[in-house]
Amino acid sequence: MSVRSRTRDITxxxxxxxxxxRPRRFTASEDDAAMVRAAITLRAARPGSGEPTxxxxxxxxxxxxxxxxxxxxxxVAAARRTFLRAAAAAGGAAAAxxxxxxxxxxVTSRTAPGPAPAAxxxxxxxxxxxxxxxxxxxxxxxxVRPFTASAVTGFIERADGQLRAVSGxxxxxxxxxxxxxxxxxxxxxxxxxxxxxxxxxxxxKLPIPLEALPRIEVREVxxxxxxxxxxxxx
Amino acid sequence: MVARxxxxxxxxxxxxxxxxxxxxxxxxxxxxxxxxxxxxxxxxGLVHRVMFAKVGNRPDAEDLTxxxxxxxxxxxxxxxxxxxxxxxxxxxxRTVLARHWARTLGRQVTSLTEDPEQVxxxxxxxxxxxxxxxxxxxxxxxxxxxxxxQLRFLEACTVAExxxxxxxxxANAKVLQxxxxxxxxxxxxxxx
Numbered sequence: 446m447s448v449r450s451r452t453r454d455i456t457x458x459x460x461x462x463x464x465x466x467r468p469r470r471f472t473a474s475e476d477d478a479a480m481v482r483a484a485i486t487l488r489a490a491r492p493g494s495g496e497p498t499x500x501x502x503x504x505x506x507x508x509x510x511x512x513x514x515x516x517x518x519x520x521v522a523a524a525r526r527t528f529l530r531a532a533a534a535a536g537g538a539a540a541a542x543x544x545x546x547x548x549x550x551x552v553t554s555r556t557a558p559g560p561a562p563a564a565x566x567x568x569x570x571x572x573x574x575x576x577x578x579x580x581x582x583x584x585x586x587x588x589v590r591p592f593t594a595s596a597v598t599g600f601i602e603r604a605d606g607q608l609r610a611v612s613g614x615x616x617x618x619x620x621x622x623x624x625x626x627x628x629x630x631x632x633x634x635x636x637x638x639x640x641x642x643x644x645x646x647x648x649x650k651l652p653i654p655l656e657a658l659p660r661i662e663v664r665e666v667x668x669x670x671x672x673x674x675x676x677x678x679x
Numbered sequence: 680m681v682a683r684x685x686x687x688x689x690x691x692x693x694x695x696x697x698x699x700x701x702x703x704x705x706x707x708x709x710x711x712x713x714x715x716x717x718x719x720x721x722x723x724g725l726v727h728r729v730m731f732a733k734v735g736n737r738p739d740a741e742d743l744t745x746x747x748x749x750x751x752x753x754x755x756x757x758x759x760x761x762x763x764x765x766x767x768x769x770x771x772x773r774t775v776l777a778r779h780w781a782r783t784l785g786r787q788v789t790s791l792t793e794d795p796e797q798v799x800x801x802x803x804x805x806x807x808x809x810x811x812x813x814x815x816x817x818x819x820x821x822x823x824x825x826x827x828x829q830l831r832f833l834e835a836c837t838v839a840e841x842x843x844x845x846x847x848x849x850a851n852a853k854v855l856q857x858x859x860x861x862x863x864x865x866x867x868x869x870x871x
Contacts, residue, residue, distance in 0.1 A: 452857070456853075456857060459860060461736065462735045462736050463831050463832060463835070465736050465737045465738070466736065466738065467736065467738035467739060468736060468739070468783075470782070470783040470784060471784065472784070472785050473784035473785060473786050473788070475786070476864070477784070478784060478786040478788045479864040479865075479867070479868055480860050480861065480863075480864040481784065481788050482788050482789060482864070482867060483816060483860065483863040483864040483866075483867040484735060484832070484860060484863075485732075485733065485734065485735030485788070485789060486735075486812050486813050486816065486867060487813050487816065487817075487828060487832035487833070487863065488735035488736070488832050489731060489732040489735055489810075489813075490810045490812075490813030490814075490832070490833060491832060491833050491835065492833075494731065495727065495728040495731035495732055495740075496724065496727070496728065497723060497724060497727035497728075497740075497741070497744070498737075501727075501741050501744075502723050502724075505719075505723070505741075505744070505745055505748060506716075506719060506723075508745070508749075509715065509719060509748055509749070509752060512749070512753070513715050513752060513753065637749075637753060648749070650749070650750070
């Protein structure tokens with residue numbers, strides 16, 4: 446690397462420190478390291494600069510609560526039970542509709558999928574069927590509901606009027622995810638991995654790459670919210 | 680803001696966020712944290728200050744502070760004493776900081792000491808010697824060097840503002856600052 450570009454790297458790094466921007470990484474020489482060290486000492490001496498902002502303290506608290514607080518998970522579990530009773534009551538009628546109307550996967554237009562996650566894809570069972578798992582009225586805009594339908598368990602969200610559903614099983618070792626309402630993310634009780642409601646991986650501490658959650662197709666028919674799941678009668 | 684209880688039965692009075700303790704507790708040697716929330720509220724400032732003093736910028740200090748609490752809190756067995764918890768947090772911070780330098784500049788630019796004497800006993804106590812060291816570095820520099828660094832680092836001036844104060848061009852201010860930084864690095868190395 447030329448002397449000039451090395452000077453540029455260290456100069457930019459120090460400028461970032463002064464302005465409290467995230468400094469860009471580069472391969473530092475011992476001389477560079479000595480300058481950065483002196484710059485950090487000077488920068489940290491600016492009065493009050495080391496105090497965390499209230500915003501940061503609050504946001505990290507929310508993040509930790511989502512990962513560590515058992516009460517949040519218990520509330521979700523309770524909500525799931527209430528919801529499932531409602532879904533079970535609705536289930537019989539929905540199954541009749543699905544069979545009687547002869548809804549065909551190949552010709553039915555489905556809810557447009559959201560942006561594709563990094564991995565995970567969409568659940569595509571060889572023999573699938575639409576199963577009602579909620580009533581539209583139970584899913585106002587912004588709501589998130591857990592669901593269990595035949596072989597699949599997951600979460601449905603309505604955001605900006607659009608429905609989307611993802612698997613509720615961690616892609617690491619298959620533990621059932623909990624919905625942390627405060628941070629609006631899915632949290633794995635086994636190793637603390639977290640996923641966004643579109644299935645993308647947010648955080649994890651695993652030494653291996655973690656796949657995104659599979660998306661599940663979801664649609665609304667006559668006031669019923671349905672997901673495309675494997676048929677268990679074949 | 681410190682939530683503590685005397686050693687004794689659980690269920691004592693606790694402070695809320697940012698509030699004073701509900702009942703004034705006597706300071707005792709055996710202070711315990713009962714839950715992660717108490718650990719967090721009592722130590723978030725400490726960990727952030729320590730990290731800021733070692734990386735000198737807010738985005739990195741926030742990321743590393745987050746990393747420390749995410750890694751440290753889950754395996755923590757509570758209740759545990761304030762001293763134990765703080766030593767554990769700082770040990771975690773030491774590892775997190777070393778990893779940060781390995782992946783950003785490839786050199787251990789700064790490190791956290793293992794000397795327990797240097798571990799701050801109270802979150803209010805200044806966690807580093809930065810201001811004193813900064814004073815010593817600045818005092819050892821020629822006048823113009825001292826001025827440009829003072830303006831930029833301590834008074835948060837832009838290059839243009841510093842140039843104006845010093846009555847020189849922006850280009851000259853940049854050159855002056857770079858030379859001053861080199862000299863400051865030499866002085867700092869001599870202080871260690």
